[in-house]
Structure formats: C-alpha cells, structure tokens
Amino acid sequence: xxxxxxxxxxxxxxxxxxxxxxxxxxxxxxxxxxxxxxxxxxxxxxxxxxxxxxxxxxxxxxxxxxxxxxxxxxxxxxxxxxxxxxxxxxxxxxxxxxxxxxxxxxxxxxxxxxxxxxxxxxxxxxxxxxxxxxxxxxxxxxxxxxxxxxxxxxxxxxxxxxxxxxxxxxxxxxxxxxxxxxxxxxxxxxxxxxxxxxxxxxxxxxxxxxxxxxxxxxxxxxxxxxxxxxxxxxxxxxxxxxxxxxxxxxxxxxxxxxxxxxxxxxxxxxxxxxxxxxxxxxxxxxxxxxxxxxxxxxxxxxxxxxxxxxxxxxxxxxxxxx
Amino acid sequence: xxxxxxxxxxxxxxxxxxxxxxxxxxxxxxxxxxxxxxxxxxxxxxxxxxxxxxxxxxxxxxxxxxxxxxxxxxxxxxxxxxxxxxxxxxxxxxxxxxxxxxxxxxxxxxxxxxxxxxxxxxxxxxxxxxxxxxxxxxxxxxxxxxxxxxxxxxxxxxxxxxxxxxxxxxxxxxxxxxxxxxxxxxxxxxxxxxxxxxxxxxxxxxxxxxxxxxxxxxxxxxxxxxxxxxxxxxxxxxxxxxxxxxxxxxxxxxxxxxxxxxxxxxxxxxxxxxxxxxxxxxxxxxxxxxxxxxxxxxxxxxxxxxxxxxxxx
Numbered sequence: 001x002x003x004x005x006x007x008x009x010x011x012x013x014x015x016x017x018x019x020x021x022x023x024x025x026x027x028x029x030x031x032x033x034x035x036x037x038x039x040x041x042x043x044x045x046x047x048x049x050x051x052x053x054x055x056x057x058x059x060x061x062x063x064x065x066x067x068x069x070x071x072x073x074x075x076x077x078x079x080x081x082x083x084x085x086x087x088x089x090x091x092x093x094x095x096x097x098x099x100x101x102x103x104x105x106x107x108x109x110x111x112x113x114x115x116x117x118x119x120x121x122x123x124x125x126x127x128x129x130x131x132x133x134x135x136x137x138x139x140x141x142x143x144x145x146x147x148x149x150x151x152x153x154x155x156x157x158x159x160x161x162x163x164x165x166x167x168x169x170x171x172x173x174x175x176x177x178x179x180x181x182x183x184x185x186x187x188x189x190x191x192x193x194x195x196x197x198x199x200x201x202x203x204x205x206x207x208x209x210x211x212x213x214x215x216x217x218x219x220x221x222x223x224x225x226x227x228x229x230x231x232x233x234x235x236x237x238x239x240x241x242x243x244x245x246x247x248x249x250x251x252x253x254x255x256x257x258x259x260x261x262x263x264x265x266x267x268x269x270x271x272x273x274x275x276x277x278x279x280x281x282x283x284x285x286x287x288x289x290x291x292x293x294x295x296x297x298x299x300x301x302x303x304x305x306x307x308x309x310x311x312x313x314x315x316x317x318x319x320x321x322x
Numbered sequence: 323x324x325x326x327x328x329x330x331x332x333x334x335x336x337x338x339x340x341x342x343x344x345x346x347x348x349x350x351x352x353x354x355x356x357x358x359x360x361x362x363x364x365x366x367x368x369x370x371x372x373x374x375x376x377x378x379x380x381x382x383x384x385x386x387x388x389x390x391x392x393x394x395x396x397x398x399x400x401x402x403x404x405x406x407x408x409x410x411x412x413x414x415x416x417x418x419x420x421x422x423x424x425x426x427x428x429x430x431x432x433x434x435x436x437x438x439x440x441x442x443x444x445x446x447x448x449x450x451x452x453x454x455x456x457x458x459x460x461x462x463x464x465x466x467x468x469x470x471x472x473x474x475x476x477x478x479x480x481x482x483x484x485x486x487x488x489x490x491x492x493x494x495x496x497x498x499x500x501x502x503x504x505x506x507x508x509x510x511x512x513x514x515x516x517x518x519x520x521x522x523x524x525x526x527x528x529x530x531x532x533x534x535x536x537x538x539x540x541x542x543x544x545x546x547x548x549x550x551x552x553x554x555x556x557x558x559x560x561x562x563x564x565x566x567x568x569x570x571x572x573x574x575x576x577x578x579x580x581x582x583x584x585x586x587x588x589x590x591x592x593x594x595x596x597x598x599x600x601x602x603x604x605x606x607x608x609x610x611x612x613x614x615x616x617x618x619x620x621x622x623x624x625x626x627x628x629x630x631x632x633x634x635x
Contacts, residue, residue, distance in 0.1 A: 065503030078565035080410035182342030
C-alpha cells in the first residue's frame with residue numbers, strides 16, 4: 001500500500017519536500033479543528049513517505065548521529081545570482097598562449113652564487129636584490145654626470161608604474177565582460193566635469209590656513225571671538241589694512257597728507273629725472289646765447305664759427321644732483 | 323581616473339567572497355521588514371517568522387514608508403537593502419484598510435526584484451498559544467520537511483507560484499549530507515480552497531516502529547495562519563530563463579579520447595590491444611566439444627555412480 005501512495009505523491013527528497021496533488025478538501029468545511037486535523041494527518045503521511053526514503057539510504061555513523069547523503073533536489077528553483085562569468089584572458093595570458101609560453105613553477109629558495117648559500121626569492125635578504133649592489137661599473141655608453149643608482153631606482157619606478165597600468169587595463173576589460181573578481185572594486189577618483197584631464201589640485205597646509213582665516217573674518221565677529229580649535233594658528237593680521245592720514249593738520253604741525261603726496265611725487269621725479277628737462281641749464285644756455293648775439297654785433301672777431309669746436313646737441317646734460 | 327580598491331583586511335575579503343555569485347547555490351537569506359502601518363497580527367507574524375528562520379534572516383524594525391512592491395518606483399529601497407544585506411528573498415508586512423494584514427513575499431535575482439506574491443493573513447495563532455511537551459520543541463536551524471497537500475497547488479497558477487515561493491522561503495540551507503537525528507520540524511501547507519492556503523508549523527516525533535524507519539508524528543507547535551491570495555507578479559520570460567539556467571553541478575570533466583573538429587566533426591579514439599590472431603580462442607564448433615553435451619555427460623556419470631553406490635549398498 002505504501003508503494004501505491006509513493007507513486008501518487010511527488011517527493012523531492014533532496015529538499016525534504018512532499019506534494020500530494022490528489023487530496024481534495026471538502027468545499028463545505030467542517031469545523032476548523034477537523035480541518036486542521038485533516039491537514040496534519042495528510043502531511044504526516046507525506047513526511048512518512050519521505051522518511052521511508054531517507055532512512056533507507058546508506059548512513060555513516062558519526063558522533064552526532066547517522067549521516068545520510070542527500071540526493072540533489074529535483075524541484076527547479078530560480079537562482080539568486082547570475083552564473084559566474086568567465087574572466088577574459090589578460091594581455092599576458094593572450095601573449096603566452098600565442099607564443100606557447102608555459103608556466104613554470106618557481107622555488108621559494110634559490111642558490112645565491114655570491115654568498116654561497118640558499119636565499120629566498122622574494123622578501124627580506126633576497127637573491128639579486130637591486131638595492132644591495134655596492135659598485136656599478138661604468139660602461140662606455142654612460143654619460144659622466146649620471147648617477148647609476150638613481151637611474152636604477154628610476155627604472156624600477158617606471159617598471160612598477162607600467163605594471164600598475166597594465167593591471168588596471170586588465171581589470172577594466174574584466175569589468176566590461178562582467179567578470180570582475182569579487183574582492184576588487186574599480187572606483188572613479190575624479191569626475192570628468194571639464195574637458196581637461198588634469199587632476200584637481202590638492203590644497204596644502206598653508207593654503208588651508210589662509211582660507212580658514214578668510215572664512216573666519218567673514219563671520220559676524222570678524223573672526224575675533226570665534227572659538228579657536230586645537231592646532232589652529234592665530235590670524236596673521238587682525239588690525240586695519242589701510243591707514244588713512246588726517247587731511248587737516250593740527251596747529252603748527254606739518255600737513256601729513258601733503259607731505260605724503262609730496263614724497264610720492266619726488267620719488268617719481270627722481271626716478272625719471274634723466275628724461276626730464278634740466279630747466280636751470282636750459283635757461284643759462286638761452287641767456288648766454290642772447291648775450292652773445294648782443295655782443296656778437298658789436299664785437300666782430302676774425303674767428304669764423306667753423307673753427308670753433310661745435311657742441312654736440314644730442315648729448316644729454318649730466319644729471320645734476322638735486 | 324580609475325582606482326583599484328581591494329579590501330585591506332582578511333575578514334573583509336572573506337565577506338566579499340561569500341557574497342560573490344557561486345556556481346552551486348546554497349539557500350537564500352531572508353529580509354523581514356514592514357511598511358508604514360502594521361497591525362498586531364502582522365508584527366507578530368513577522369517576529370515569529372524571524373524566529374523560525376533565525377540563522378538566515380535579517381529583521382528590520384523601522385517603518386519603511388517608500389516601499390511599495392507592486393509599484394514600479396517603489397522597489398528601489400528593497401533592492402538597496404537586498405544589496406546591503408545580501409538577502410534575496412524578502413517578507414514585507416503592512417496593514418491598510420484596503421488590504422488588512424498584508425504580507426508580500428518576494429524574491430530577487432541579482433538584487434533586482436524577480437517575482438512577488440501578496441497574501442492576506444487570517445486566523446493567525448501565535449507560537450505562544452500552542453501548548454505541547456517542550457521536549458519535542460524543534461531546534462534552531464534544523465532542516466525542515468515541507469508538505470503540500472491539495473490539488474489547488476497544481477491547478478491554480480497563483481497557488482503554484484505560492485508553492486514555489488514557500489519552498490524557497492522555508493527550505494533553509496541546501497546541503498549534501500543530512501544528520502538524521504536533526505529532523506525535528508515540518509511545515510504543513512494545505513490548499514483548502516482555490517484561494518486559501520492553511521499554513522502551520524509542526525514538530526516531529528519519531529516513534530519506534532518495527533522497521534528501521536521510525537513512525538513520524540506531527541505535533542502542532544508553531545504559528546498557524548490562513549493565507550489568502552491577493553495579488554501576484556510573475557517574472558518576465560527572459561529573466562525567468564536566465565534565472566532558471568543552471569550549469570551542471572559538478573564541473574564538466576573533460577571527456578577523454580573525444581575530439582571535436584569543425585572539419586571532421588566529432589572524432590573518437592579507440593585504443594585496441596595487440597591481437598594475436600594465431601592464439602585467439604574461437605569457439606570450437608566440433609560436435610564432440612559442445613558444452614551442453616559435456617555437462618550432461620558429467621551428470622550422467624554422477625547419477626550412474628550414485629546408482630552404483632546405492633545398488634552396492
């Protein structure tokens with residue numbers, strides 16, 4: 001009789017699930033308790049059927065009890081996440097495939113010729129460490145001013161940078177294929193707002209201090225009564241930035257504003273005085289000429305003007321100290 | 323400018339790897355939350371469900387006003403929570419005048435809403451109202467039996483959908499090996515009418531019977547309620563196809579000695595051992611050597627010898 005009911009029931013032992021599609025509940029329900037009893041009784045039969053199958057499996061005895069290998073579940077249920085996508089081969093993997101390069105397992109410990117002992121390949125006190133070379137012999141191709149040690153450091157930096165770039169490219173390709181490894185995240189550090197690719201400038205400590213000071217002065221108290229945070233330096237200049245002198249002087253005192261403007265003017269004149277006309281000299285010259293004209297009419301000398309040394313007009317008069 | 327970010331601690335790395343999509347999936351984690359308004363029934367249902375699913379469920383206690391599962395824009399919060407907590411099945415309880423004591427069961431695929439089913443709760447009886455011998459109380463985290471009774475589950479599409487969702491909800495972890503002493507609970511779901519399902523939770527009593535298989539008895543312990551089907555939303559075809567797609571459970575073993583070529587098609591290699599044609603044993607067709615004859619001859623000899631013995635005695 002049990003085998004008959006097994007055929008009617010749909011059992012999924014892998015999920016411990018039983019389904020009886022043939023039971024018909026009375027459409028006019030008897031009392032609630034009767035209904036509940038009926039449901040439980042039917043389910044009991046189902047559970048018994050599943051248990052029959054379960055306990056007949058070969059079980060291995062352990063400390064906790066008999067353990068049974070469950071068959072895989074037969075009900076098809078949807079997945080909760082997509083099937084993991086295959087990772088596209090990296091640039092190196094493609095190259096290796098093309099060239100037929102095989103992966104070779106490397107030993108952790110390598111024989112070091114120089115010290116005649118086994119040293120580890122990577123890490124502290126490693127074989128062929130670039131930093132440990134004491135002397136680098138100069139080659140014919142080397143320039144005289146170049147530091148070979150610095151050059152080596154530079155080369156290493158370049159190699160590391162190139163490797164980082166390649167790694168990023170590989171990860172980007174993997175992300176495009178939807179197969180980014182679970183522990184890696186690619187994040188955009190700067191948003192492409194403008195057309196330029198330049199990174200936003202990082203503000204230094206001093207600049208920040210200046211900006212903080214500016215912000216403080218724009219508060220209601222002008223920054224004087226703001227709460228000082230630990231480590232914050234007092235503002236550089238707290239007093240007025242412009243000093244205006246009184247226009248009208250006191251009795252007997254020198255007019256300070258007039259003095260100030262005079263000073264400014266005199267400074268300007270002194271700077272450009274070589275371009276300015278030497279008025280005094282010009283007057284003298286004029287007077288002399290005038291006198292000569294006067295005297296020239298009465299006093300006619302045999303001397304012709306051509307023999308006299310001619311004065312060079314282009315030459316500028318020497319700067320007379322003022 | 324892109325930056326590669328990797329976890330700095332081993333623990334963080336392990337958490338991320340746990341959340342990554344796997345080839346073979348173990349059960350779903352449940353997210354239990356409620357909406358703007360909940361009645362006493364709904365809040366106790368949610369609480370008891372959480373207790374039943376203690377190991378693999380997360381319960382949020384705050385009100386969520388902007389979650390409306392059946393509306394197109396109201397799922398964003400749910401998807402965010404699903405991503406945050408790595409839960410792919412949720413139970414959302416609410417109570418409105420139009421839909422009193424409402425429960426929405428939904429599943430996610432890739433943290434996007436896959437399907438939804440809305441049920442109303444009637445005749446709810448809490449855990450605490452059942453009295454039974456505490457010896458048989460089911461332990462936390464044990465794998466339950468799930469029993470469906472009634473032709474409704476096969477004929478009515480909504481009930482069919484509900485059956486699938488309840489299986490996913492109650493299933494627990496999918497395991498290969500099961501400890502037979504740890505069988506102590508069963509969920510009973512019966513389709514008492516084309517729109518109503520009676521759901522209850524029972525403890526198992528294993529009684530000694532004559533055979534290896536013990537006699538199972540069910541004792542009602544847990545919450546019991548009637549679920550009235552209200553609305554449901556099935557997944558769209560393409561999404562269903564993608565979600566149902568299963569790769570083989572074990573990675574495909576490379577078939578040896580079989581080659582697939584575009585030109586020649588499928589080619590197989592058979593290795594023949596050395597055939598020494600001189601020494602091959604073909605069956606001897608000569609009359610005298612027929613096996614049956616030989617055997618019958620032997621038998622006759624035996625019977626003769628026996629007869630002789632008897633006669634001599």
